[in-house]
Amino acid sequence: MKTGIVEEINSSEVAHFVDFIIKCQKPSESDKTEKELETINVPSITELHQAGVKFRFKPGKSLIDMKFDRGILEMPLLKIDDDTEILFRNLQAFEQCHCVEDYIANYISTINFLVVTPKDVEILDRNGIIENWIHDYEAVTTLLHNISKENALSADDFIFASLVEDLNAYCRRPWNKWKATLKQEYFHTPWAIISLIAAAILLILTTVQTVCSLIQV
Numbered sequence: 001m002k003t004g005i006v007e008e009i010n011s012s013e014v015a016h017f018v019d020f021i022i023k024c025q026k027p028s029e030s031d032k033t034e035k036e037l038e039t040i041n042v043p044s045i046t047e048l049h050q051a052g053v054k055f056r057f058k059p060g061k062s063l064i065d066m067k068f069d070r071g072i073l074e075m076p077l078l079k080i081d082d083d084t085e086i087l088f089r090n091l092q093a094f095e096q097c098h099c100v101e102d103y104i105a106n107y108i109s110t111i112n113f114l115v116v117t118p119k120d121v122e123i124l125d126r127n128g129i130i131e132n133w134i135h136d137y138e139a140v141t142t143l144l145h146n147i148s149k150e151n152a153l154s155a156d157d158f159i160f161a162s163l164v165e166d167l168n169a170y171c172r173r174p175w176n177k178w179k180a181t182l183k184q185e186y187f188h189t190p191w192a193i194i195s196l197i198a199a200a201i202l203l204i205l206t207t208v209q210t211v212c213s214l215i216q217v
Contacts, residue, residue: 025062025103037158042113043171045120048073051171055127064103064159066110068166075124078111080140081133088147096152103159105151110160112148115141 043051058065058074067074091104115121118137121144124130125137134140158164 025064037155037161044116045114045123057128075129079131106159108151109153115144
């Protein structure tokens with residue numbers, strides 16, 4: 001959680017623990033970029049990975065504090081255990097009944113866009129963004145989808161709208177996908193690089209030999 005936000009919260013303004021958690025998720029004024037969400041066609045974590053996006057754990061921030069810059073998606077830690085679904089349902093219910101802003105709902109919607117399959121969960125787990133105490137990628141995927149079923153999405157003032165636009169724009173650039181494919185399929189280990197160079201040299205030598213044979217004829 002943001003230390004600055006916790007310090008700014010007046011104990012007399014907190015109704016109970018759920019209210020306190022929601023207040024801790026409130027972004028700073030500089031982080032507020034609410035705008036209309038123009039599309040719900042959001043690339044999944046796997047699709048982002050295939051486009052070359054790197055994922056980085058962002059420590060010490062609220063869940064709302066996601067950032068995408070120069071091909072790196074930074075996300076705060078999301079702990080998944082047996083109490084996660086109950087916690088988020090309580091946060092949802094309190095926010096819908098007592099809050100003007102819908103930051104938790106926006107976050108749940110965004111996570112539901114990004115996490116579609118167990119492979120998405122695996123990538124986030126591997127990058128230290130999801131702390132998976134269930135130890136089952138399929139179960140985590142189901143849990144996140146269940147939470148989103150009762151979620152109210154307001155596209156008019158969506159705090160992650162700019163993030164969604166930037167992710168879509170990055171994935172639309174062919175060069176990003178080509179570069180990622182080369183790195184993930186051909187340059188993922190030193191031996192793969194050596195093999196590719198050896199194959200290229202062999203191809204060049206074969207071509208030269210063929211040309212020389214044709215010239216001699």
